[in-house]
Amino acid sequence: MNIDQKLKELPLTKSNPNTLESLFGKGDISPMWVADMEFQIAKPIQDALIARISNSGFGYEYKPESFFLAQKKWYEQNYQVDLNKDHVLYSPTITTTISTLIENFTSESDGIITQPPVFMEFRDVIRNTQRRITKNPLKLIDKQYQIDFQDLEEKAKLETNKVLIICNPHNPVGRVWTKEELNQVVSICKENDILLISDEIHKDIILFENQFTSALQFIKDYERIVVCTSEAKTFNLCGITDSMVIISNEELRNSVSATFKKYNLGRTNALTRVALETAYTSGGIWLKNIIKTIENNVISIEKELENSNIHLIKPEGTYQLWLDFREVFEDTKEMFTNITEGSGVGLNAGHWFGREGALFMRMNIATSRDKVLNSINKIKKAVPNKTYNK
Structure with missing residues (x-):
C-alpha cells in the first residue's frame, strides 16, 4: 500500500x-x-472526487437511488444484512447519535452500561448528558478479552440501567464478537428491556479469517437495537465522511429523526456522497x-x-x-x-x-x-x- x-x-x-x-x-x-x-x-475514490469537483457546482443535493443501491449491495455482500434504506438516518458523528439516543430514551442519573477498556468518548458522552456510567469490564483470559456475562446480567437487571453500548469490533482491544457472544448479549438486553447500541465503525477491518456479525442480524428477535456505523475508518475518510444510524423500530427511529431535524443534522454533503458511493461500488x-x-x-x-x-x-x-x-x-x-x-x-x-x-x-x-x-x-x-x- x-x-x-x-x-x-x-x-x-x-x-x-x-x-x-x-x-x-x-x-x-x-x-x-x-x-x-x-x-x-x-484510486477510484480519488478519481470520483476529482471528477465531481471539476467544472461542477455545489448546489443542494439529495442521495440518488444509485447511492442506496450501492449501499444495500455492500451490506448484503459484507454483513449478510438486508438493509432497508428507510431505517437509515445520517449524522455528523457516531457520538452525536449516541448523545441523541441517551437524551431521548433515558433520564438524568440513569445508568449507561459500557465495557471498558473502551473508546473514551463513550465516557465523555455519558458524562456530558448527566447520566451515570455503569461498568461491565471485559475479562482478559489467556491473552483474549471476553465479556463477563454474569456481571452484565446483574447490571442489566438493575432498573436504573437503561442502555448498553457495545463496540464491535472492540476498540481498543481488537475483539470481534462472535455470533454466539452477541446472541447472549441480545438475550440479556431483551430480558431486561435494555436499549442496545452497537458501535460498528471498525466492521470492515476484520483480520485473520475472523467473522464479523452485525447486531442488525438480531433485529427480528429484538427491535430495541440501534447500530451506529460509518465507512470513515474503512476507507480512510475520517475528514470527509459522516456517520449512519440504522434503526428498525419505528418509534425509536422517529424520535431520533425528529431530534436530527430539530438541529438540522443529516443533510447530504456532495463530496461525502460521491466518496461513499464509489467506495461501495469500487473500494x-x-x-x-x-x-x-x-x-x-x-x-x-x-x-x-x-x-x-x-x-x-x-x-x-x-x-x-x-x-x-x-x-x-x-x-x-x-x-x-x-x-x-x-x-x-x-x-x-x-x-x-x-x-x-x-x-x-x-x-x-x-x-x-x-x-x-x-x-x-x-x-x-x-x-x-x-x-x-x-
Whole structure:
C-alpha cells in the first residue's frame, strides 16, 4: 500500500504540535495514536472526487437511488444484512447519535452500561448528558478479552440501567464478537428491556479469517437495537465522511429523526456522497489489500516481541494494537513517560480508555511496515530491563 506523501503538509489532529505538546509533553513526536490511516485513499475514490469537483457546482443535493443501491449491495455482500434504506438516518458523528439516543430514551442519573477498556468518548458522552456510567469490564483470559456475562446480567437487571453500548469490533482491544457472544448479549438486553447500541465503525477491518456479525442480524428477535456505523475508518475518510444510524423500530427511529431535524443534522454533503458511493461500488480490492497489509504488520510485530516482556493482545479486527506492559511497569505514569520520552513514539495510554486499561497502550499500525517495525524497536529499547510479576 502506498503511503500518503502529503501527510506532513496537512493540518491533521494527530500531528498538531499543540495537541502533541498537550498530550505527550513535546511536539516532536511520531504520532501513532489517532485511529486514521497513513495510506493513500483508493484510486477510484480519488478519481470520483476529482471528477465531481471539476467544472461542477455545489448546489443542494439529495442521495440518488444509485447511492442506496450501492449501499444495500455492500451490506448484503459484507454483513449478510438486508438493509432497508428507510431505517437509515445520517449524522455528523457516531457520538452525536449516541448523545441523541441517551437524551431521548433515558433520564438524568440513569445508568449507561459500557465495557471498558473502551473508546473514551463513550465516557465523555455519558458524562456530558448527566447520566451515570455503569461498568461491565471485559475479562482478559489467556491473552483474549471476553465479556463477563454474569456481571452484565446483574447490571442489566438493575432498573436504573437503561442502555448498553457495545463496540464491535472492540476498540481498543481488537475483539470481534462472535455470533454466539452477541446472541447472549441480545438475550440479556431483551430480558431486561435494555436499549442496545452497537458501535460498528471498525466492521470492515476484520483480520485473520475472523467473522464479523452485525447486531442488525438480531433485529427480528429484538427491535430495541440501534447500530451506529460509518465507512470513515474503512476507507480512510475520517475528514470527509459522516456517520449512519440504522434503526428498525419505528418509534425509536422517529424520535431520533425528529431530534436530527430539530438541529438540522443529516443533510447530504456532495463530496461525502460521491466518496461513499464509489467506495461501495469500487473500494473492495483496495480494502482487501489494506487488510493484508495490517495482518502483515501484526505478524511482524508479533515476531519482534517474541522474546520481549511486552506482550501483544493479537487483534481480531481494527488496525489498532493493544500492547501489554504489565511485566515491565507498575505505574502508569512511569510507563507513559518512559515510552514517550525514550522512544519518541506517541501512543494512547491504556488508562485513557478507563482504569481497566492501565499498563497497556494502543498503537495505530495503519502505516508502512518499516515505520511500524522502527517504532516497535524504539519502544522495546525504551522499556527498562526489569520484570514485575503480573
